[in-house]
Amino acid sequence: MGTEEQKVMEERVQNIRRQMEEAARQAGRKPEEILLLAASKTQSAQTTAFSARLDIDLFGENRAQELVEKMDAGAYGDKPAHMIGHLQKNKAKYVVGRAGLIHSLDSLELAREICRQAQKKGLTQDVLVEVNLAGEQSKSGVSPQELEALLEQVCQLGALRVRGLMAIPPAAQVPGQNRPYFSALRQLFVDIKSKKYDNVNMDCLSMGMSRDFCDAIAEGATLVRIGSGIYGPRS
Numbered sequence: 001m002g003t004e005e006q007k008v009m010e011e012r013v014q015n016i017r018r019q020m021e022e023a024a025r026q027a028g029r030k031p032e033e034i035l036l037l038a039a040s041k042t043q044s045a046q047t048t049a050f051s052a053r054l055d056i057d058l059f060g061e062n063r064a065q066e067l068v069e070k071m072d073a074g075a076y077g078d079k080p081a082h083m084i085g086h087l088q089k090n091k092a093k094y095v096v097g098r099a100g101l102i103h104s105l106d107s108l109e110l111a112r113e114i115c116r117q118a119q120k121k122g123l124t125q126d127v128l129v130e131v132n133l134a135g136e137q138s139k140s141g142v143s144p145q146e147l148e149a150l151l152e153q154v155c156q157l158g159a160l161r162v163r164g165l166m167a168i169p170p171a172a173q174v175p176g177q178n179r180p181y182f183s184a185l186r187q188l189f190v191d192i193k194s195k196k197y198d199n200v201n202m203d204c205l206s207m208g209m210s211r212d213f214c215d216a217i218a219e220g221a222t223l224v225r226i227g228s229g230i231y232g233p234r235s
């Protein structure tokens with residue numbers, strides 16, 4: 001990366017922080033309640049390492065292998081990395097114990113495999129359940145109707161702890177379009193929290209991306225996932 005590119009990235013992150021703070025304030029929330037995750041998929045280890053020095057809280061990767069490679073290369077500096085993309089069962093072993101949080105739990109089979117790997121390693125793996133709010137075929141995640149049935153099973157898996165919910169709503173065409181989805185996810189979050197399942201500690205609401213993170217914050221997001229807003233458009 002050239003110094004010009006570095007400067008551009010630094011300014012983008014500063015801008016995002018300012019917008020996050022403003023959105024939090026407008027919603028009567030504390031800015032420090034909301035984490036900025038850099039979605040570093042497809043970015044080189046070098047670019048990722050540069051961004052680790054900026055004002056971001058943590059990283060998110062979509063592919064297990066990319067997370068492992070960049071972590072081994074030290075690209076995340078001292079910041080945690082989360083798994084935010086769809087996780088295949090046979091890849092769970094690579095990220096359990098390495099990803100601070102897996103955002104994409106979407107089936108009981110995957111939960112069982114994560115639990116099995118966590119037990120093998122003698123640890124507890126934190127996860128979010130991914131909810132497919134709009135019923136999009138192309139996306140993973142459980143439907144809002146399936147969520148409680150999944151939680152009732154998952155809460156019996158001792159080496160797994162549910163920390164909250166994640167969603168990727170349809171790409172918004174106009175500003176504000178995704179607010180109803182964010183609001184719906186927050187409602188599910190609050191409902192589950194009030195039910196006090198074992199091994200379920202609802203404290204993370206992962207929603208909002210480059211184009212809609214301010215709306216997500218207005219609706220209660222505690223973690224926003226920003227890719228292109230930090231790194232520029234993906235090729």
Ligand SMILES: *Cc1c(COP(=O)(O)O)cnc(C)c1O
Pocket residue numbers: 039041062084085168209210211225226227228229
């Ligand atoms: C790529 C990605 C993001 C970031 O998307 P941008 O629109 O580039 O901000 C967030 N969440 C997930 C799961 C992603 O795959």
